[in-house]
Amino acid sequence: MDIIELSGLTKKFGPLVAVDSVSLKIREGEIFGLLGPNGAGKTTAISMLVTMKKPTSGSACVNGFDIVKEPDGVRRSIGIVFQDPSLDEELTAYENLELHAAMYGIERKDRRDRILEVVRIVELEDRINDIVKTFSGGMRRRLEIARGLLHYPKILFLDEPTIGLDPQTRKHVWDYIKTLKVEHGITIVMTTHYMEEADSLCDRVAIIDNGKIIALDTPDALKDSLGGDIIIVRTPEPRKIEEAVKGIARKTKIDDGSISLSVAQADKKILKIMDIARERKIEVQAISMHKPTLDDVFLHYTGRNIREEAVSGKDAMRIRHNAWAGGRR
Numbered sequence: 001m002d003i004i005e006l007s008g009l010t011k012k013f014g015p016l017v018a019v020d021s022v023s024l025k026i027r028e029g030e031i032f033g034l035l036g037p038n039g040a041g042k043t044t045a046i047s048m049l050v051t052m053k054k055p056t057s058g059s060a061c062v063n064g065f066d067i068v069k070e071p072d073g074v075r076r077s078i079g080i081v082f083q084d085p086s087l088d089e090e091l092t093a094y095e096n097l098e099l100h101a102a103m104y105g106i107e108r109k110d111r112r113d114r115i116l117e118v119v120r121i122v123e124l125e126d127r128i129n130d131i132v133k134t135f136s137g138g139m140r141r142r143l144e145i146a147r148g149l150l151h152y153p154k155i156l157f158l159d160e161p162t163i164g165l166d167p168q169t170r171k172h173v174w175d176y177i178k179t180l181k182v183e184h185g186i187t188i189v190m191t192t193h194y195m196e197e198a199d200s201l202c203d204r205v206a207i208i209d210n211g212k213i214i215a216l217d218t219p220d221a222l223k224d225s226l227g228g229d230i231i232i233v234r235t236p237e238p239r240k241i242e243e244a245v246k247g248i249a250r251k252t253k254i255d256d257g258s259i260s261l262s263v264a265q266a267d268k269k270i271l272k273i274m275d276i277a278r279e280r281k282i283e284v285q286a287i288s289m290h291k292p293t294l295d296d297v298f299l300h301y302t303g304r305n306i307r308e309e310a311v312s313g314k315d316a317m318r319i320r321h322n323a324w325a326g327g328r329r
């Protein structure tokens with residue numbers, strides 16, 4: 001069953017189309033990922049779904065409620081973990097959760113039990129009376145997830161759940177997210193620009209670029225769609241390589257000083273390509289092979305590399321910090 005449905009959902013900021021007529025359906029109980037570089041429109045899309053921004057056009061339903069006409073119904077159905085930290089550092093973990101419980105109208109007599117229940121899920125019971133200022137980044141993120149669960153949402157929205165965390169802590173947070181799905185049946189909608197995160201966590205992924213969905217499927221199907229392993233040849237003459245490997249490569253993509261080739265049985269083909277390059281006197285600076293990743297999928301559809309985008313999107317980073325300002329509940 002579909003629990004979220006977007007139909008032509010669009011958000012413009014002046015001339016900029018941040019979310020460009022996005023239509024998709026999210027199934028109950030799945031972990032659905034929006035993957036894309038800085039500025040792709042992920043936070044904007046989520047903020048419309050959680051009723052913090054009004055769409056310019058198009059529509060969406062969350063748990064059967066229209067995001068514009070029935071925002072209260074939507075809000076009752078969802079929990080949110082923001083991209084930017086939003087805990088009160090001077091309060092204890094317990095106090096942060098209590099404040100939120102009160103804001104969400106959870107009755108006083110139920111609050112303590114609920115709070116203890118959610119901190120148990122993220123294993124923060126023994127830190128519950130400590131001031132948040134003394135928490136590590138990973139602990140803060142877990143506390144924010146706990147807070148998003150306080151009112152038993154059917155759907156949890158996580159905007160960049162592991163941004164800025166070290167790889168080990170990131171894996172811990174992934175485990176908690178999986179637990180929410182498997183043991184608590186919560187539908188998870190998350191954004192990320194980490195490909196590994198989308199790959200290992202999400203049941204289905206929509207790759208988003210410049211506000212548009214460019215591919216949507218399970219991570220495996222997206223990678224399989226490239227047609228085999230990837231060989232990357234670093235060369236000043238990528239066009240000559242492209243010409244030379246006709247008949248060997250199923251697909252080719254030239255990317256600034258290198259060419260990537262989709263092939264079956266890359267270990268054998270790599271030797272063949274070396275031979276051809278030598279015969280034709282094409283300069284090869286380096287050659288490598290790997291199983292396809294979601295990064296290759298992104299490259300395939302956009303001609304750009306998501307990693308480089310993620311590092312260089314300074315403007316998006318700057319504006320992102322203002323994006324939620326004044327909108328928090």
Ligand SMILES: Nc1ncnc2c1ncn2[C@@H]1O[C@H](COP(=O)(O)OP(=O)(O)OP(=O)(O)O)[C@@H](O)[C@H]1O
Binds near residue numbers: 317322
């Ligand atoms: N309030 C705003 N006013 C004007 N432009 C905005 C606003 N919020 C976002 N944008 C622009 O909309 C585009 C999408 O931004 P958004 O924050 O949704 O991207 P994102 O995919 O979440 O990026 P990131 O990975 O950096 O979080 C960007 O070009 C951004 O600069």
Ligand SMILES: [Mg+2]
Binds near residue numbers: 042
């Ligand atoms: Mg964002």
